[in-house]
Amino acid sequence: SAQLPARQIDSYLADLYQQYLPLRTGSVYVSEPDLLQLDPDGFGISLVTVEGQIYSVGDSQVPFLIQSISKVFSYGLALEDHGRDYVLTKVDVEPSGDTYNSIIKLEANSKRPYNPMVNTGAIATTSLIQGTSPAVRLQRILAMYRRYIGHRVFVDTPTLVSEQVMGDRNWAIAYLLRHFDMLSGDLKQTLDLYLQQCSVLITCQDLAVMGATLANQGINPLTSERAIQSGYVQDLLSVMNTCGMYDYAGEWVYQVGFPAKSGVGGGIIGVVPGRMGIAVFSPRLDSRGNSVRGIQVCKALSQRLGLHLFASG
Numbered sequence: 001s002a003q004l005p006a007r008q009i010d011s012y013l014a015d016l017y018q019q020y021l022p023l024r025t026g027s028v029y030v031s032e033p034d035l036l037q038l039d040p041d042g043f044g045i046s047l048v049t050v051e052g053q054i055y056s057v058g059d060s061q062v063p064f065l066i067q068s069i070s071k072v073f074s075y076g077l078a079l080e081d082h083g084r085d086y087v088l089t090k091v092d093v094e095p096s097g098d099t100y101n102s103i104i105k106l107e108a109n110s111k112r113p114y115n116p117m118v119n120t121g122a123i124a125t126t127s128l129i130q131g132t133s134p135a136v137r138l139q140r141i142l143a144m145y146r147r148y149i150g151h152r153v154f155v156d157t158p159t160l161v162s163e164q165v166m167g168d169r170n171w172a173i174a175y176l177l178r179h180f181d182m183l184s185g186d187l188k189q190t191l192d193l194y195l196q197q198c199s200v201l202i203t204c205q206d207l208a209v210m211g212a213t214l215a216n217q218g219i220n221p222l223t224s225e226r227a228i229q230s231g232y233v234q235d236l237l238s239v240m241n242t243c244g245m246y247d248y249a250g251e252w253v254y255q256v257g258f259p260a261k262s263g264v265g266g267g268i269i270g271v272v273p274g275r276m277g278i279a280v281f282s283p284r285l286d287s288r289g290n291s292v293r294g295i296q297v298c299k300a301l302s303q304r305l306g307l308h309l310f311a312s313g
């Protein structure tokens with residue numbers, strides 16, 4: 001799997017796009033149909049290198065929901081606010097092997113949620129984000145996204161309202177977490193903030209820039225702005241590597257081999273440390289909530305560009 005010269009990457013991405021365009025299996029996550037008027041067959045691929053080179057094909061500028069990919073970044077903010085040792089007392093770093101919104105192991109794992117990449121852990125990390133009011137805490141998350149992306153992004157209000165209406169499972173998680181002393185403060189404020197961070201609209205190219213920022217030790221390669229303290233990048237990449245793809249995480253590492261995170265909005269973000277950020281947007285999901293085309297595209301990219309972290313050559 002030889003590496004492609006830069007000038008061939010555009011044509012390779014165009015081929016990849018054509019190859020997987022006919023793949024139309026899976027269903028779209030819709031809290032309520034038609035809120036975003038999202039094309040279920042929309043499809044985009046973006047790569048952004050740590051030198052700031054951008055390669056995009058397809059619907060790379062179509063806005064969609066960041067959803068669970070937010071979990072990576074809010075974990076980073078919680079680490080910056082409290083430090084690694086304290087955050088570890090509230091959220092473990094073990095893959096759960098369960099679906100993203102599972103509640104089942106909350107009682108078994110020393111009462112700590114398994115990891116910050118699934119709902120239980122993410123609700124706990126979101127509750128750690130500091131700020132003098134709910135608005136300030138949301139503003140800090142949005143400001144963080146802006147540093148990673150290079151421009152402002154916004155919460156989609158109808159999506160947020162819809163997610164709040166359907167939020168019973170997350171409420172159950174929050175009550176259990178509080179029962180185990182893993183969550184304090186106002187539950188509604190924490191759940192609102194969690195759903196706000198999930199309901200932000202981003203594009204495939206934005207996501208690839210975010211990935212490139214993590215690949216570049218936390219410095220956005222387009223703006224040169226630091227998005228996260230460099231010491232915590234390894235924390236984020238580690239949990240992405242072991243836990244980022246829900247209950248597909250083990251097979252992902254085996255087959256694709258770079259840290260990644262998916263969201264039910266149809267996005268997957270990947271990070272090849274020191275090299276590039278990768279993003280795929282395609283809303284049709286498999287039974288685990290991972291983008292069907294996203295998985296296939298990342299497998300192919302990993303093989304063709306030699307991106308598996310343990311590749312022998």
Ligand code: GLN
Pocket residue numbers: 066067068069100101119163170198262263264265289
């Ligand atoms: N908003 C979704 C939830 O909390 C987030 C999900 C995701 O991308 N897995 O249920």
